[in-house]
Amino acid sequence: MLSPEHLRVRRVSDRLVLLELSARQRARAVELGEQLLGTVQASVGQMREELERGFELIETRASERRLVEGLKKLIEDASEFDQAEGFDPAALRSEVFLRAAAARQAETFGAPNLREAVLSGAAEALGVEPAEVERRLYADLRGAHRLKSAPPFSAEALVAAYQRAQLQTVLLRATSVVAEVHCANQDAYRQLFQKLKFRKLLYKLERLDDGGYRISIDGPFSLFDAVVKYGLELALVLPALEACDVLELKARVLWGKKRAALNVEHRHVRRRGAVETESVLRDDVATLLAEFNALGSAWCAKPAQEILELEGFGGCVPDLVFERADSPRVFLELLGYWSRDAVWRRVELAERGLGERIVFAASSRLRVSEEVLENEHAALYVFKGRPGARAIERKLDALAARR
Amino acid sequence: MLALEFADGTLLVRNVPPELSLPAACRWDQRSRCHRAPAIAYAELVRWLRKEGVEYEDRARKYAELSERLVLQREARPFQSEALEAFRKGGGRGVVVLPTGAGKSHVAVLAINDRRRSALVVAPTLDLVRQWYDLLRTSFATDVGIIGGGSYDLRPLTVTTYDSAYLHMQRLGDRFGLVVFDECHHLPGETYQLAAELCLAPYRLGLTATPERTDGREATLDRLVGPILYRKDIVELSGEYLAEYETVRVDIELSAEEREEYAARRKEYIDFLRAQGIRMGGPRGWSDFVMRAARSDAGRRAFQSYLRQRELAFGASGKMRFVGRLLEQHRRDRTLIFTQDNATAYAVSREFLLPAITHQTKVKERSEILERFSSGAYSALVTSKVLNEGVDVPEASVAIVMSGSGSVREHVQRLGRILRRQGDKHAILYELVANQTGESSTSERRREHDAYRAVPKC
Incomplete structure (x- = not known):
């Protein structure tokens, strides 16, 4: 991540505007990136201080400072540094300082050449030259770390990473995010909602007239105060938001020392030819899917593609769908063990009618009882440890029998 | 029956009878379709429910009575006993101001023993965490948990840093009945104060030698911990209780060479301030300087000169x-x-x-x-x-x-x-x-x- 001093932003009234790189600026950024990457590649084996001196030799204009510092930060983060080889500097310091302390308390303190005598004594004990002792005394400080390897990416990739990192850095100071997303692919929605669940963010979902969704995202405490506590989670959700075909994001951030409340807007259109989002099943869901299909049941399980929503009340994202020739399909959402609150929300949704049959599976650690949801379209399955395929099959059969 | 639950640093208030009007701390949360209050409002909410005679189920509180007793009975100095008495009279919420070296931590040990609730001590540095760990372990002859510095060991008596408290309080906020904020002048910071807000502990003790902050936010301590209950300054304790x-x-x-370089560097920096009309004594002085220094080569040189003249004076x-x-x-x-x-x-x-x-x-x-x-x-x-x-x-x-x-x-x-x-x-x-x-x-x-x-x- 970058720091605010690395960002190219401008405050316009109550807005914080991320400055886009023009074609000319982008070309210059790539040129600077090439020089910085060239310097780091040429500095492998050197100390960090020497690398930083190398960076200083690159001629830049004052107006480019933020960009250059940001690129340097990304390069240093992706580089691998190592401490100087040889003996442990902390052990060396211990040897030297104990000797010096003993000498200081002796009557001879203040005698000429005492410092040299301490260093010589330590050098002799360690079997090295006195100059080497002095040189290595603080060889483990950051500036003395040796560059082990340079990052492998290109200057173009570096500049692209800088642009994304800018927005993520801004989102670190976000108190809330409203995202309007459009996806041709339901999987992108699914992954987005899974990600929001995983990050323990709360959201309000509204269907847009043109088929997309407006998602208002914040955290539990946001009801009482605009806090940046959830900023890291909001920043980490960005890749999932950008995986949608079109993203229009509005964020409220607290910016600067005075924490001015500013608005940030960002529009992202997924490039054609960009890698399609893969449908990735969580480990616990994949295990359940495999175990269920190994039962030899009349029900056939497969990953669900749908989002079930109830206008005005939000929705849920089932993990699996079960199909049987003589019965309507039944969805299953595996809620796991992290949020009792999520169970109550699902119960309420189901009671209002989601339009599909569904089983919600929740851990017994959430202290909920299966009796809280028993209607003709929905059921709650409470499991101990991990969900059982056979128990789910019984739930499916029971739901099918309620026709 | 009305139920209270702790959820991620907040309190969920469920099954609220329609005729009941909850205190202002509780708000309707459309996202979870129930009332919600910040965890810090727990004591106030419970007191209100009792006063109104509302039956409720408390699923929020996960802390317990402390079974460990103080085994190392050090005689309290008179001002330490007075501080404890002030803490009791203040309902177990407030700040004690004593100079460094006067034995603030012993006041906290006495308070933990007095309240007899699972307690969390929050300290600003790992050194202090280590000292609190040793002190509590010896005082109560029990294992003490540490959260922070690579450890995550939760026990009825636990010590943590402000950073870790900020990170973890949304999960831990229901586990302690008493929180001691050591060097509590750190707490009113924009982020750290959430550590106090996400926690439901009804008893709170702040310790500091200097509650005053340059940003004036010490007034926030009143809400986060409680009012200043007891105060003694260095001069009052010097000699008898302090060295x-x-x-x-x-x-x-400065040497002649240092003086010459200092004068040249300072002139370059001061000339830049004058040319830009920046008043370093003003409220925006420093940020104006940094921002304008970044915009030109002369500014960058002035900034380097500022750093160098400072370095010359310091060293x-x-x-x-x-x-x-x-x-x-x-x-x-x-x-x-x-x-x-x-x-x-x-x-x-x-x-x-x-x-x-x-x-x-x-x-x-x-x-x-x-x-x-x-x-x-x-x-x-x-x-x-x-x-x-x-x-x-x-x-x-x-x-x-x-x-x-x-x-x-x-x-x-x-x-x-x-x-x-x-x-x-x-x-x-x-x-x-x-x-x-x-x-x-x-x-x-x-x-x-x-x-x-x-x-x-x-």
């Missing part, structure tokens, strides 16, 4: 020589040398072969240095700002402030490091100030405290 002390300001002349060669003389003079005393920046700390360490502690020092080495300093194997150590709080060595009797900020609190804390009473110890603090530099006015600002009365000049 006798003196402070000496030493004016150091003047005359200061180094004087430190050498003081180390010789106090070679049998335990001496702490404070610097404003790491570079000067390491320069002193290399020159005099003294151990240094900065924020770059790893925990293991830092503990080893402090243990050796405590045992006397090291008689002196140098540190930048990291030991302003957090080193508890009763034997330390000499402090040398080579450089520092204009903060009164920092200066009082540095003095506090050597004031813990031991035998007939007489503590002395030397403040080295580069003469006729910007440091002279910085020194004037930081000594605006009763503790720095009648300062002799060398």
Whole structure:
């Protein structure tokens, strides 16, 4: 991540505007990136201080400072540094300082050449030259770390990473995010909602007239105060938001020392030819899917593609769908063990009618009882440890029998 | 029946009868379709429910009565007993202000024993976490948990840092009935205050020597912890409960070369300020300077000059020589040398072969240095700002402030490091100030405290 001093932003009234790189600026950024990457590649084996001196030799204009510092930060983060080889500097310091302390308390303190005598004594004990002792005394400080390897990416990739990192850095100071997303692919929605669940963010979902969704995202405490506590989670959700075909994001951030409340807007259109989002099943869901299909049941399980929503009340994202020739399909959402609150929300949704049959599976650690949801379209399955395929099959059969 | 639940640093209030109007702290949350209140409102909410005679099920509170009792019965000093009594009278919520070295932590131990609830102690540094861990373990003869610095061990008595409390309180906020905020002047910071808000502990004790903050946010402590319940200053306890002390300001002349370079660098920096119309004393002085310095090559040079003239004042060669003389003079005393920046700390360490502690020092080495300093194997150590709080060595009797900020609190804390009473110890603090530099006015600002009365000049 970058720091605010690395960002190219401008405050316009109550807005914080991320400055886009023009074609000319982008070309210059790539040129600077090439020089910085060239310097780091040429500095492998050197100390960090020497690398930083190398960076200083690159001629830049004052107006480019933020960009250059940001690129340097990304390069240093992706580089691998190592401490100087040889003996442990902390052990060396211990040897030297104990000797010096003993000498200081002796009557001879203040005698000429005492410092040299301490260093010589330590050098002799360690079997090295006195100059080497002095040189290595603080060889483990950051500036003395040796560059082990340079990052492998290109200057173009570096500049692209800088642009994304800018927005993520801004989102670190976000108190809330409203995202309007459009996806041709339901999987992108699914992954987005899974990600929001995983990050323990709360959201309000509204269907847009043109088929997309407006998602208002914040955290539990946001009801009482605009806090940046959830900023890291909001920043980490960005890749999932950008995986949608079109993203229009509005964020409220607290910016600067005075924490001015500013608005940030960002529009992202997924490039054609960009890698399609893969449908990735969580480990616990994949295990359940495999175990269920190994039962030899009349029900056939497969990953669900749908989002079930109830206008005005939000929705849920089932993990699996079960199909049987003589019965309507039944969805299953595996809620796991992290949020009792999520169970109550699902119960309420189901009671209002989601339009599909569904089983919600929740851990017994959430202290909920299966009796809280028993209607003709929905059921709650409470499991101990991990969900059982056979128990789910019984739930499916029971739901099918309620026709 | 109405039910209270703890959820991610908040309280969920479920099954609210339609005719019941909840206190203002509770709001309807459309996202979870129930009422929600910040966890800090727990005590107020429970009191209100009891007063209104509303039956409720408390699923929020996960803390327990403390089974451990205080086994190490140290006799409390009169002011410590008075502080405990004030804490009781304040309903177990409030701040106790005592000078460093007066035994604030013993007041907390007494309060934990008095309230008998699972307790969390929040401290600003890992050194202090280590000291609290030792103190609680010995006082209550039980295992104590640590959260922070790579550990996550949760127990009825647990110690953590402000950083970890901020990170984890949304999960831990239901586990403690009492929270002790050590050096609680840190708490009103924009992020740290959430640690207090996400926690439902009905009992809260703040400890500090200096509640006042430069941003004036100390008033927030009233809401986060409680009001100031008890206060004693250094001057009131000096002699009887704190060591006798003196402070000496030493004016150091720059060498001719240093003076020449200082004047040239300062001129370049001041000329830039004048040309830009920047008033460094104004509220936006520093941020204006940094922003405008970044916009031009002249600005960047002015910024470099600012840093260099400061560096010259902080690390003047005359200061180094004087430190050498003081180390010789106090070679049998335990001496702490404070610097404003790491570079000067390491320069002193290399020159005099003294151990240094900065924020770059790893925990293991830092503990080893402090243990050796405590045992006397090291008689002196140098540190930048990291030991302003957090080193508890009763034997330390000499402090040398080579450089520092204009903060009164920092200066009082540095003095506090050597004031813990031991035998007939007489503590002395030397403040080295580069003469006729910007440091002279910085020194004037930081000594605006009763503790720095009648300062002799060398």
